[in-house]
Amino acid sequence: MVKLKTVVILGSAVVVGILAFLYFSPSEEKKVRKQFDLLSQYMAKEPGEDPFSMANRIQNLSRLFAENCEFKIEGDPLYSLSGKYSRQEVAGYALRGRSYFSNLTLKFYDLKVQFPERGLSQVRLTARLTGRSNAGEQAEEIRELQCFLTKIEKKWLFSQFEVVEVLKR
Amino acid sequence: MLLKRVVALEGEEVEFRKGVLFVNSEEIFEPYLRSPCNWNLPSRQVEKGCVYVVGDNRVMPMEQHVFGQTDIQRILGTPLW
Numbered sequence: 001m002v003k004l005k006t007v008v009i010l011g012s013a014v015v016v017g018i019l020a021f022l023y024f025s026p027s028e029e030k031k032v033r034k035q036f037d038l039l040s041q042y043m044a045k046e047p048g049e050d051p052f053s054m055a056n057r058i059q060n061l062s063r064l065f066a067e068n069c070e071f072k073i074e075g076d077p078l079y080s081l082s083g084k085y086s087r088q089e090v091a092g093y094a095l096r097g098r099s100y101f102s103n104l105t106l107k108f109y110d111l112k113v114q115f116p117e118r119g120l121s122q123v124r125l126t127a128r129l130t131g132r133s134n135a136g137e138q139a140e141e142i143r144e145l146q147c148f149l150t151k152i153e154k155k156w157l158f159s160q161f162e163v164v165e166v167l168k169r
Numbered sequence: 170m171l172l173k174r175v176v177a178l179e180g181e182e183v184e185f186r187k188g189v190l191f192v193n194s195e196e197i198f199e200p201y202l203r204s205p206c207n208w209n210l211p212s213r214q215v216e217k218g219c220v221y222v223v224g225d226n227r228v229m230p231m232e233q234h235v236f237g238q239t240d241i242q243r244i245l246g247t248p249l250w
Contacts, residue, residue, distance in 0.1 A: 112242060124242070144243075166171075167222070167237035169210065 029113045032121045032149055032156050036108045039064055039158070043094065045104040045131070054098070062091035065158045066150055072162040073143070081161075101139070104131035119151040124164070170245065171235065173222035174201075179241075183221045184212035185231075190223070204228050213238075220244070 026034070042061035045054075069090055071081040081093060098104060109126040116122050129141045148160040177183040177192045184190075188206040190197040206227035215221045215238055223236040 110245070124240075166243060167235060167239050169213075169237040 028115065028121070028156075032113050032123065033111060035064055035149060035156050035158065036111060036123070036125070040106050040108060043098070043104065043106040045098050045101055047102045054095075058091050058095050058098075061094055062087045065090050066152060069158055070160045070162075072160075074163065100133055101131040102134050104129070121149040121151075121156060123147045123149065171222075171224075172248070173224050173236065175220045175244075176223050177215050177221035179215050179217050179219055181215050181221070182212050183210075183215060185210040188227070201225050202227060206231075208234075218242070 039061065042057045042064070065087050067087055068084050069087075070084045073081045085093070105128075107128045107130075109128065110124075112124045114122045124144070124146050127141075127143050127145050129139070131139045133139055144164045144166045146160075146162045146164045147158060149156040150159040151157075176190060176197065182191075182193050185208040188208050190199060191212075194212075202225060204227070208227065208231040210231065218241055219238045220241050221236075221238050224234060227234060
């Protein structure tokens with residue numbers, strides 16, 4: 001009788017543990033959204049940023065990208081990027097881009113996350129970049145983007161960014 | 170965010186002739202327009218999963234007005250009145 005009681009208690013504990021794990025572990029969508037939060041966090045720049053903090057941010061930012069990430073962002077030369085780039089190249093462009101600004105924010109809105117196939121996430125969103133250049137000019141760019149993230153070694157990594165037309169005549 | 174009027178649905182043909190909106194070759198009565206315009210836009214079919222949106226203020230040249238076909242999933246809501 002005691003043995004049966006122990007088995008029931010242990011079984012219940014295992015079931016509760018599994019349910020708690022499933023409940024508290026983030027969904028794939030939350031993991032994808034988290035990558036955008038991190039990208040926003042690492043791109044942000046405050047006036048007087050120290051070199052150590054900057055290097056740390058750029059290193060962390062590069063880890064969000066797949067080894068070959070494709071960009072199809074055209075328009076203003078300051079914000080344009082087309083082609084496939086390695087992590088190091090992405091880090092270099094991010095470093096260069098941030099250096100134009102004394103302060104910078106990159107925010108993502110209205111994320112629509114889909115999973116067209118296993119290990120691939122497609123996200124439609126509005127990206128808003130605001131900042132002040134070193135020359136004191138105010139900058140603001142708003143773009144609609146389609147992004148793809150690929151799951152590599154249990155991490156969702158950015159593998160494509162493309163500007164999409166919101167309104168097509 | 171943009172506030173626009175949906176004037177045509179997927180599969181419909183939309184065009185402007187001398188400022189008049191035509192959907193599937195039928196003239197659309199638009200009493201909400203405050204001033205006439207002279208836009209001309211050749212007929213085009215709205216693609217699957219999209220709608221065609223245009224603003225009510227059409228006093229400016231067509232090139233300066235933000236309008237066209239958009240993915241229906243981009244619509245976030247409707248005005249209350």
